[in-house]
Amino acid sequence: MAKIGMFFGTTSGSTRKVAKMIKKRFDDELMAAPLNINRTSVEDFSSYSLLILGTSTVGTGQLPGVSADSEPSWEEGLQKLADVDLTGKTVAIFGLGDQSRYPEQFVSGMRGLYDFVVAKGANVVGGWPTEGYEFIASKSVVDGQFVGLALDLSNQSGLTDSRLDAWLKQIAPVFGLPV
Ligand SMILES: Cc1cc2nc3c(=O)[nH]c(=O)nc-3n(C[C@H](O)[C@H](O)[C@H](O)COP(=O)(O)O)c2cc1C
Structure with missing residues (x-):
């Protein structure tokens, strides 16, 4: 079975597109096909030792889900995963946002995933510098850097x-990607 699972939440498909771009860089033995979190079982999510989680930011700095959009997504997914144990697992996060339209909540959705996986015992890798972006605030900045890769x-x-190349190179030692 593949060691890496990739799960994403999206409203209009952009995060799915990026998930597919990432998957192209890993063979099937290493990484399973990316899955929308609203079509994922708790068993499937729990079966990987390495996880890449992707999300857009919607509403005002929220994760996608029925309250910000019409489709179930991360918001409902995290409720479903409430009892999951991520102790000993490693997680890398990427997030999509729009720094010019939402400069006060740029990629804030990633923080929802970060807080969740940290609370469940995971080790998070793949923090990303804030240089190169123009924004005012983001919930996803912790200790001066984004908790995951920010894409706009x-x-x-x-x-x-x-950015994907550099980020994947950064997480490669843990995620087993040949660089
Ligand atoms: C209604 C709405 C609210 C949004 N709110 C935010 C936000 O608070 N922060 C941000 O960085 N981007 C925000 N965005 C931008 C989206 O995150 C961005 O367009 C993203 O690429 C969408 O990806 P998706 O199609 O995978 O959902 C918002 C977009 C929409 C349509």
Whole structure:
């Protein structure tokens, strides 16, 4: 079975697109196909020792889900995963946002995932510098850096590939990616 599971939540498909870009860099033996969190079982989520979790930010700095959108997503997914134990597991997070339209809540959704997995005992890797973005505030900045890779497909789509490359290189020692 693949060691790495990747789960995402999305409203209009951009986070799914990035999840697929990431999956392309890993073979099937190492990483399972990315799965929308609203189609995931607790058993499936719990079966990987390494997890990559992706989310957009919606509403005002929220995770996608029925209260901010119409579809069940991370909000409901995290409720479903309430009893999960992530002790000994390693998690890397990526988040999509829009720094020019939502500069006060830029990629804040990642914080919801971060707080959840930390509370469940996971070790989080893949923190990312705040340089190169123009924003005012983000809940996802902890100790001066983003808790995961911040991507802005609306304003900086040209940087997505190089940011992904650099981030994957950073998490490669843990995630087993050949670099
Ligand atoms: C109604 C709405 C609210 C949003 N709120 C935020 C926000 O608070 N912070 C942010 O960084 N981006 C925000 N965004 C931007 C989205 O996160 C961004 O467009 C993202 O790429 C969408 O990805 P998805 O299609 O996977 O959901 C918002 C977008 C919409 C449509």
